[in-house]
Structure formats: C-alpha cells, structure tokens
Amino acid sequence: MLQARDIEVRAGARLLLSPISFQVIPGDRIGLVGRNGAGKTTLTRILAGEGIPASGQVVRSGTLGYLPQDPRSGDPEQLARDRVLGARGLDHVMRRMREAEERMADGSESEREEAMAAYTRAENQLQAAGGYAAEAEAARIAANLGLPERVLGQPLKTLSGGQRRRIELARILFSDADTLLLDEPTNHLDADSITWLRGYLQGFPGGLIIISHDVELLDAVVNKVFHLDANRAEIDIYSMNWKRYLQQRETDEKRRKRELANAERKASQLMAQADKMRAKATKAVAAQNMAKRAEKLLSSVEGERTQDKVAKIRFPDPAPSGKTPLRGDGLSKSYGSLEVFTAVDLAIDRGSKVVILGLNGAGKTTMLRILAGIEEPSSGEVLYGHGAKLGYYAQEHETLDVQRSVLDNMKSASPNLNDTDVRKVLGSFLFTGDDVEKPAKVLSGGEKTRLALAMLVVSAANVLLLDEPTNNLDPASRAEVLNAIRTYAGSVILVTHDPGAVEALEPDRVLVLPDGVEDLWSEEYAELIQLA
Template identity: 75%
Template sequence: MLVVRDLEVRVGARLLLSEVSFHIAAGDKIGLVGRNGAGKTTLTKILAGEGAAASGSVSPGGQVGYLPQDPRTGDLDVIARDRILSARGLDGALRRMRDAEERMGSADPDEAEQAMTRYTRAENELQAGGGYAAEAEAARIASNLGLPDRVLDQPLRTLSGGQRRRIELARILFSGSETLLLDEPTNHLDADSIVWLRSFLQGYPGGLIVISHDTGLLASTVNKVFHLDANRSAIDVYAMDWKRYLTQRETDEKRRKRERQNAEKKADQLFSQAAKMGAKATKAVAAQNMAKRANRLLAGLEGERVQDKVAKIRFPEPAPCGKTPLMANDLSKTYGSTEIFTSVDLAIDRGSQVVVLGLNGAGKTTLLRILAGLEASDTGRILPGHGLRIGYYAQEHETLDTSRSVLDNMVSASPDLNDTEVRKVLGSFLFTGDDVDKPAGVLSGGEKTRLSLAMLVVSAANVLLLDEPTNNLDPASRAEVLEAIRTYAGAVVLVTHDEGAVQALDPDRVLVLPEGTEDLWSPEYADLISLA
C-alpha cells in the first residue's frame, strides 16, 4: 500500500500538481498518463523517495521498486548478475561464496579451513534469502528480457546502454517490491520481451504505476488510469481499463466543453442584463448582484482542455561538404575480454541514408559514439571529409550538460546565434518563459529528447548520427521526428528499433553488427529492426 495525501508538486515556480491524494493497493495496476512535461516523471520520483514535494506526504507502506527513464547503475565494475541479485541483498553472499571458493584450494590448511567456514556461512545467508531458486528466478527474468547468461557474467561497463537498462528492469522485477513504479519500461525491449513483460505485469500481485507510450502495454495491463491534467494541476482517476478510459475521457471532455459553453452563454446574458439595469439607479443593486452571479458561474468552470502542443521539428539545412564527408576504416572495439565488433568499414556519402542493425549488445551505440568522436576505437581510424559537421543524438542524452540550464545547453550548440534567436528556437520546442532557466538535469525524458533535438536543429550538421531518436516521445511528437528524418537533406546514420523511423529514413544502405557487413537495403532486413 502506498498512500499520498495533499501532495503539491512544483518545478521552480511552476505548479504541476495541487493537493493531490490517492492510494495504491495490492492489485492496482495504474497507467499514469498526460502530455510530455506535465509532471509524470517528477511525480514518480517523489513517490520513489528520490524527489521532494512542495508539501503533502507519501507513505510507502512497503518496498518500492523504481525504474526511472534514465537509470544510473552506479558502479560499472559490478557483474550484471550481482546487480540484479542486489535487489534482494543476495549479491554480497554470492561474492563471499566465490571469494571463499577460490581460497578453499589454498596450500595452507588453516586458510583453506577458514575459507570453508566462510563459504558455509555465506551459503546459509544465500539460502535464507531464497537460495539457488532465487538465483534461477533472477536468471529467468533476465533471459525473458533478452539477457542471456553470457551477458549476466559481464561487468556492467562492458554492456550497451540498452543492456544496462534491461539489467535495471530485471533487478526491479526481481525485487518483489510491494509497489512498482516503471517509467517507460519497454524502451530497448524487443517484441518477444515486451510480450513477456505484459504477461509478468498482468500477474504481478503488488501495486503498479506505469508510464508508457506503448498503448499495447497499457491496454493489456492496467485496470486504472491516472490522467495528469496539466491545465488544472490535478489528477483525474479512472477506475477502469485502458479501452474504457479512452471512451470515458472523450465523453468527459465533451461534457466539460458543453457545460462551459452553457455557462458562458448564461453569464453573457447576465452581464448584458446587468449593463442595461445598471443605468437606472433604482436597479443598481440588482445589476451588481447579476454581475456577481455571472462571475461566480465563470469562476466555477474547469478550464477547457488545451490540446497538447507539439514541437515543430525540422532538422538543419546541412552545411556544404565534400562528396564523402565521413569515412571509417577497420574499426574494432573490445571491452575486457568481450569483443564487441571488429573490422568495420564505412563510407558516408553526402546525403546518404544508412541504418545500423544488430541484436542488443552488438555495438550499435558504441559505433555511433566512435563516429561522433566521443569514444576511441581499439583499431582503425575515422577519416573526416571536407566540410564535415556531425550532429549526434545520444539515446541516453549524454550530450546534455545536466548541471547547466536549458538555455546554456542551447547556446553551447549554437554559438553563431544571438540570445533572441536561441530563445525563438527553444520556443518552437515548447521551452518558454522560466523553462529555459531550468537545469537540464530536472527535465523529464521527453523534455530531454526535445532539448537534444533542438540542439541538433541549430547545429547546421551535414551528417546526423541518431541513436533511438523516437524514445520517450508521445505519438504526435514521434510523428514530427519521423517527418524531420524524412525531409532532411543531409546524411543520416540511424540506430533504432522503431520500424516507422526506418520507413521514414528510406535507407539506401544497411550496416549489420557485429559482423560489420554493409549491404544495399532491402525489405529482407526489416525483420531485424525490432531486434535492434
């Protein structure tokens, strides 16, 4: 049980929620919805104890498992399996067992005996926490999320961003928490893993709040919907499934619009009558009362629903460049003993469209980071052509300086624009007023996406490196990004699991990792997209 009382949520001077109260009981599966930037991510951080409300209280009443949009795993030297098992405190016991097992073979009999004792003590601790069955359960969850044993035995630093996020999701699901808070849990999951996740959440006995743009997940999972209405700083609670919610929400909006129209019409009539009567001294008091009544009518109305604004996204007019602005020869990358890819050659011609495909962990993000100059390859070299200007969109938003403001991040990406021009571009991406002074670190995933895309727009890049550019976007914003990809005149190297993004790019070539095979695009490669 998680209980929220009279919660007020603010970001700076902006009020997101006012005097909100609700509770989450076992079996409640809640879809938290609302437009990007309305405060969904901010609210879940507060519920998880990682943020502070302006006022009100949150009483967890049990363990809370929280998956943020941009999870940070801490120590990257930790073994992936241990990270998952840490959700139940089993990682320490396993580490001590492994350490003792190594020392049990010591030539010193005293040391070997002490190691045996430590091993037995650690094994008893493991058994008390569920034993080897719990370890098998963790491995089973990880496998269903596309994480085989060979990945679980690697340090986190050797894994891709998508793999690390799935490790965090596996850890949260394994935790057995009374309440789960999941922010975009299907990011980086393939189709089979999404189907499994739906089934897991359907049967989860605890409470659940999920934020997702995956309407299939919401339709198959939730039995309640919390609609965060940014216009009214309120949460509308719908105790019904997703399909019924969509119908009821539309009905409610029509009713509110009709009530407002009727009230405004009546208020206009009262104001008109009051104006006529006010001219006569004998009826002045009656006229004042009519005007007061009209004002009360209008004051009691809920604000009419404002349609969610959508950022107008168009990628830059590319700067002039040579015939082949970017080349790479014999690139390879290894983390520890794990070979990610080897002998990758790539030539990006002016205006060409290339999609990079491969299973999770094949090195797609690593390759883009190398091409962007943010990471070094072990072999080979990058050959920049005449006039090369790279624009890099990072799926984890690493290109943002989270300690600096939205405005400062934009200025760093567009030194040739003056303050007015920068603010105009930010306005087109829905950053207005005090929003531009917020630190990038407090932005939601969708807002970070918009800021990162805005920085691309002012870059005048002629080669765009796009890593999952449609993640964390609502359908309308996603459509804008797809149109921007479709109409961009420069070269694009795209990594995505979004089939719509590949269709918008209409690639002429494909690079398949980890083999490094380059080929002309054909529909036969389409089946690999959802596995990317």
C-alpha cells in the same frame, strides 16, 4: 502501500501539481500519463523518496522498487549478475562462495579447509535466502529481458546503455518489492521482452505506477489512469482500464464543450437583458444582479481542456559537404577479451540514410560513439570528408552538460547565435520563461530529448548520428521528430527499436552488427528492427 497526502509538486517556482491525495494499494496498476514536461517523472521521484514535495508528505509501507528513466546505479566493476542478485542481498553471498571456491583450488591444505568452511557458511546463507532457486529466478527474469548468461557474467562497465537499463529492470523485478514505480520500462526492450513484461505486470499482485508511451503496454496492464494535466496542474483520476479511459475522456470533453456552449448562450441572453435594464435608473440594481447571475453561470461550468502544446521540430538545410562526409575503415572494438565487432567498413555519402541493426549488445551505440569521435576504436580509423559537420544524439543524453542550464547548453551548441535567437528556438521546443534557466539535471527524459534535439537543430550538422531519438516522447512529440527525420536533407545514421522511425527515414542502406554486413535496405530487414 503508498500514500500521497496533500502533496504539491514544483520545479523551481513553476507549479507542476496542485496539492493532491491518493493511495496505491495491492492490485492497483496505475498508468501515469500526460505530455512531456508535465511532471510525471518528478512526481515518481518524490514517491520513490528521491525528491521532496513542496508541501505535503508521502507515506510508504512495505518495500518499493523504482526504475528511473536514466538509471546510473551500480559499481562499474560489479558483475551484471551480482547487480541483479543484490536486490535481495545475495550478491555478497555469491561473491564469498566464488572466492572460497578459488581458495579451495589453489591454497594449502589448511587454507582449503578454511575456504571450505567459509563456502559452507555462505551456502547456508544462500539457502536461507531462497537458495539456488532464487539465483535461477534472477537468471530467468534476465533472460526474458534479453540478458543471456554471457551478459550476466560481464562487468557493468562493458555493457551498453540498453543492457545497463535492462539489468536495472531485472534487479527491480527480482527484488520482490510490494510496490513498483516504473518510468518507461520498455525503453531498449525488444518485441519478445516487451511481450513478456506485459504478462509479468498483468500478474503482479502488488501496487504499480507505470509511465509509458507504449499504448499496447498500457492497454494490457493498467486498471487505473492518472492523467497529469500540465495546463491545470491537476491529476484527473480514472478508475478504469485504458480503453475505457480514452472513451471517457472523449465523452467528458464533449460534455464540457456542450455545457460551456449552453452556459455561454444563457449568459449572453442575461447580459443583453441587463444592458437593456441599465438604461433605466430604477432597474440598475436588477441589471447588476442579472450580470452577476451571468458571471456565476459561466463560473459554474468546466471549460474545455486546453490542448497541450507540441514542440515544432524541423532540421534546417544542412551545411554543404563533400561527396563522402564520413567513412569508417576496419573499425573494431573490444573490451578486454570481449570482442564487440571486428573489421567493419562503411561509407556515408552526402544525403544518404543508413540504419544500424543488431541484437542488444551488438555494438550499435558503440559504433555511433566511435563515428562521432567520442570513443576510440580498438583498431581501424574514422575519416571525415570535406565540410563534414556531425551532430550526435545520445540515447542516454550524454551530450548534455547536466550541471549547466537549458540556455547554456543551447549556447554551447551554436556559439554564434545571440540570446534572442536561442530563446526563440527553445520556445519552439516548449522551453519558455524561467524554464530556460533550469539545470539540465532536473529535466525529465522527454525534456532532455527535446533539449538535445534543439541543440542539433542549431548545430547546422550535415551528418546526424541518432541513437533512439524517439525514446521518452509523447505521441505528438514523436510524430514531430519522425517528420523532422523524414524531411531532413543531410545524411543520417540511425539506431532505433522504433519501426516508425525507420519508416520515416526511408533508409538507403543497412549495417548489421556485429558482423558488419552492409547492404541495400529492403523490407526483409524490417522484422529485425524490434528484435534489435
């Protein structure tokens, strides 16, 4: 169980959440919703023990599993399988068993006997912790999240960002925790994995808080909704499922609007009467009392909820470039003996739109990083044409310097802009006042997305390399991003699981990895988007 007792949440001096108390008990499946930057991620970090409230306390009983938006945990040299098994402390046991097996194969007779005894001890420990059934359970969870045995046998450092995130999700689900805190768990999942996760969470017996912009997931899973209203710094708690919550919010807003209109009409009548009475000295006190009644009447009703602001995203006209600003010749990438893709050729013409498809682990992000000049190919080369100016959006926000402020990150993207112009652009992306002085490391995933996109806007790039640009965005912000992609006049190379992003791009061509097949876009490829 999880209890919040009068906790107040702040980001620096800015109030995100007024003091509130609530609890999460077994069977609660809570959807925590609200616009980007409202404080959802900050609140879950505090609940998980990775942050401290401005006041109040969090009481935890039982075990807790927390999936942050950008999990960076684990030794890069550790096998993916061991990272998952480590949730129940089985990674050390399995490693000792593997080491004992190696010694049994190569050592002297006495060394083999010692290794056999060590293997037996480790195996007994494994059995006490659930035995080989636990290992099979971990493998089953991983497989359902799109992580086959081949991936589980690789070191974490060789995995893509999407694979690393799914390893962390598998680890948390395998942990058998009493309470789960999941921040955007469907990021990087294919359609089949999302379907499986929905079913898993529907049957989860413990307490659950989930942050997600996947409406279908919320509709299928949650039985309570916590709406974090950024304008009021309060949580509205609805003890009902998603569809009833949406209906209730609409009903509540209509009621508030009706009650406010009635109160304003009556208050106007009272004030008009008070104004008439003020003309007579003998009725001055009565007039004052009547005015107070009007003020009290207005203060007794709830006002209409202020609509959340939406970032205004538009990519400016790109800088001029040659006919083919970007080419890749014979690009290959390997990590040791693991071959990701081989001999891939591509040519990006001025204004062309290309989507890269492929199963998770096929090298889509790696290809973008190579084209952006961030990572070197194992063989082949990238050629930049006349006037080429690249803008790279990284799904894990690696282009941000998390130690520097929002303002300083923006200045680095376009050193020629003055402070006033930079702040104006940041304001259109909803960074105002003291927000621009915050270090990027404290931003939520949605805020990091907005900052990274703002940096692209001021970069004057004519080739955009976009890796999952709609992740972590609320529906209104996502619509703005899709419209910006739709109207951008430069070249775009897009990696996404979001069919709406591909529809907005209207691609000319598709590159399918790892085979490197380049083809004209057709709707036949559309079904591969969510499988990717």
